[in-house]
Each structure stands twice: as structure tokens, then as C-alpha cells.
Amino acid sequence: MIIWIFLWCVAGGMPALADTESEPPIPVPAAVITLPRGEYALLVEKQTQRFYVYGQEDGVPWMTPVFEAACSTGEAPGPKQVEGDKKTPEGIYFVIDEHLEKDLTPIYGPRAFPTDYPHLLDRQQGKTGYAIWIHGTDKPLKAMDTNGCVALENKDVRRLSGYVTRLVTPVIIQQTIQYADPRDLAKWKADLTGFVNQWIQAHLTGTTEDYQAFYLPEFPPKSREWKAWEVHRQKAVDSGTPFQIQTSGMGIYRHEDMFVVTMDVELSQGAKHLLLGRRRLFVQIRNNMETAETFRIAGDEFQDSAQPWSALGILAAGSEYLLEAR
Numbered sequence: 001m002i003i004w005i006f007l008w009c010v011a012g013g014m015p016a017l018a019d020t021e022s023e024p025p026i027p028v029p030a031a032v033i034t035l036p037r038g039e040y041a042l043l044v045e046k047q048t049q050r051f052y053v054y055g056q057e058d059g060v061p062w063m064t065p066v067f068e069a070a071c072s073t074g075e076a077p078g079p080k081q082v083e084g085d086k087k088t089p090e091g092i093y094f095v096i097d098e099h100l101e102k103d104l105t106p107i108y109g110p111r112a113f114p115t116d117y118p119h120l121l122d123r124q125q126g127k128t129g130y131a132i133w134i135h136g137t138d139k140p141l142k143a144m145d146t147n148g149c150v151a152l153e154n155k156d157v158r159r160l161s162g163y164v165t166r167l168v169t170p171v172i173i174q175q176t177i178q179y180a181d182p183r184d185l186a187k188w189k190a191d192l193t194g195f196v197n198q199w200i201q202a203h204l205t206g207t208t209e210d211y212q213a214f215y216l217p218e219f220p221p222k223s224r225e226w227k228a229w230e231v232h233r234q235k236a237v238d239s240g241t242p243f244q245i246q247t248s249g250m251g252i253y254r255h256e257d258m259f260v261v262t263m264d265v266e267l268s269q270g271a272k273h274l275l276l277g278r279r280r281l282f283v284q285i286r287n288n289m290e291t292a293e294t295f296r297i298a299g300d301e302f303q304d305s306a307q308p309w310s311a312l313g314i315l316a317a318g319s320e321y322l323l324e325a326r
Helices: 002-010 120-124 154-163 182-205 208-212 223-238 311-324
Strands: 032-034 040-045 050-055 064-072 091-094 111-114 133-135 150-152 170-174 243-255 258-269 272-286 294-302
Touching (some): 032 182, 040 154, 050 154, 091 258, 111 154, 133 154, 150 154, 170 243, 182 208, 182 243, 182 258, 182 272, 182 294, 223 243, 223 311, 258 294, 258 311, 272 311, 294 311
Parallel strands (some): 040 170, 133 150
Antiparallel strands (some): 032 243, 040 050, 050 064, 064 150, 091 170, 111 133, 243 258, 258 272
């Protein structure tokens, strides 16, 4: 019996202790919790004046750096507050366009990528300014030498075209980039994905109170628009074909105590489908003495909407359109 056990272990029946532990993955930027498949994240570190592109290769469970380059940010230190302060904003933004050399004046070099500063929360906080771009230059690159934009060498800004998708690619600007073990970020991904799934379900089956509970009390959704959606939702149920909401292409990012969740949202009723656009949630961590750590939505918008409607208003309008569609 002893000989049989010895031979079984030697043959591989019992794994060696070294095989039970794998090498820890390299640290990754803590601000990037998950990226949509095949997409990249742009990171700017103001302290070192460095610019990074991160992506996730097939078969690799965590992000890896694609390239890095020198950059120049605003000549005044600190996060942007008002128009003309010559500061670069800090936080999570998104590329909203790409301008080619033929459309630019020489000071912007061969490419320019406008960002969406000021976003919804910036405007709520009274921040002003506009035209915060990532662009090239017509002069030698110098640290902290812009009016608030992020400037790159022309050879580097040309490379960005292959890594940028409008409204999907995040631009994460921080004074100092923090790094984390990607296995730790996996928990945030699971928790926030679960939160979003419960929020989606509240759209489909919840009451006004159920839905409002996902939002901060100081930023409640408009009850009038919820009622319009609720009326259309009930009509769909009564017809025997209730609405469904599908999400895809989710990205989750973090700056300080604020998470940004973006996703494509599609509303459907049976065989009828309507892509509403790319919805963005600003999700804050809230703690108090009575409850454990919770998430609450501080802002909610469709990034690509040309309409001055709230996100819930767009959902209500989309549901009315599907009910009337033949």
C-alpha cells in the first residue's frame, strides 16, 4: 500500500505545493476597473507629465500597457474649476470626436481628440470652461505648458487614432496614478455590475420608490418622467409583450469616491428593438452608521443624446416609440 501511494504521487496524482500558487499579476491602474472588450483607456499623470495607453489582450485576464509618452498639461496646478484658469481637469472623461490635420490650425499638430469636459457632475458643481482636447503641437513639448489641454508629441498623437472609439474611450486624468492588484478590482467589478443589474430590474418591475432608492436624495430622478415610463411599461405588459432592457459594452472607472459606469442601452419589445445610446452613471459610495457600504447614483445621462432630455425622459420617449411602431 505504501509503495502504491508513493508511485501515485510521483506519477502526478498529488500536485506539488508550488503548483497551487500562481504568480501575482502586475499592478494595473486602480481607476480602470473594467474596459469594454477590445477597447483602451487613456491615462494622464500630471505629476510626472506622462501619458499612458492601457488595453487588455486576448487571453490575458488583466490590463497591460500599450505605450507611454511624455505629455504637457495646464500651466497652472490643480484641477480645473473655471474658464481661463489654465488648469487641466481631473477625473473621468471620454473622447467625443477626432479632428484630422486638414481641419486643424498648426498649433494643434496633426490630430486632436476633444473630451467631454465639463460633464454632468462638473456642471452641477459650477465648473466652467470648454475645449479640453488631447492634441499635438507645433513647438517643442514642454511640461505644464498648455491652457488646460493635454499636448503630445506629434508622433505620439498620431498613434492614438488606432486606440480611440468615440464616447467609449475613457480619458482618466489624475495628479498621481494609483495602482492596484487586478484581483482586487474584480470585486469592485462584481459589486458594481450587480448594482447595475438591480437598477435595470427596477426599471422593469419596480415602483417609484424602488427606482428612487438607487439615487442620492439630493439628485432624485424626475417623478413626472418616471410616471410616463411607468404608463408605457404597463401598456406593454397588458399587450402580453413587456419591455426588456439590454446593456452591452460596459466600462467601469473610478476617481476618488466616484465610479463612472458606461454602457450601451437597448430597449426592446418582442421583435422590435431600439438602441437608445450610451448611458453614463456617476455612482458614489455612501457609508453611514446604520448600514454597510452602499452605492448611490449621483448623475445619470445619455452621453450621445442631442436632445435636452434626462436619461429617464429618453427611456420614456423610446418606449412610446416602440408601442406605436408597426
